[in-house]
Amino acid sequence: MIYTLCKNVIKSGNYEHQSMQNKLDVFLLGNRITSKQYTELCDLMKAQQATTEQTQSID
Structure with missing residues (x-):
């Protein structure tokens, strides 16, 4: 349950x-x-952060 909630917030x-x-x-x-879920959520945050930085640099 916590995993799903965190994943939804990150997304x-x-x-x-x-x-x-x-x-x-x-x-x-x-x-x-x-630990597998932790790694997945951290990777998801890193990917989202990279996407956000790319979007901001384009603007």
């Missing part, structure tokens, strides 16, 4: 990067998400 782009990273760290440490 929406409605988050602050460092805050979400901290939450993912806590969820991993608390065994609320697996």
Whole structure:
């Protein structure tokens, strides 16, 4: 459930990067998400951040 919620928030782009990273760290440490899910969510954030930076540089 936490994994799905985090994934939806990240896909929406409605988050602050460092805050979400901290939450993912806590969820991993608390065994609320697996290391595989953690890696996937971090990669998703990195990809979204790169896309946002590319869009901003074009404008």
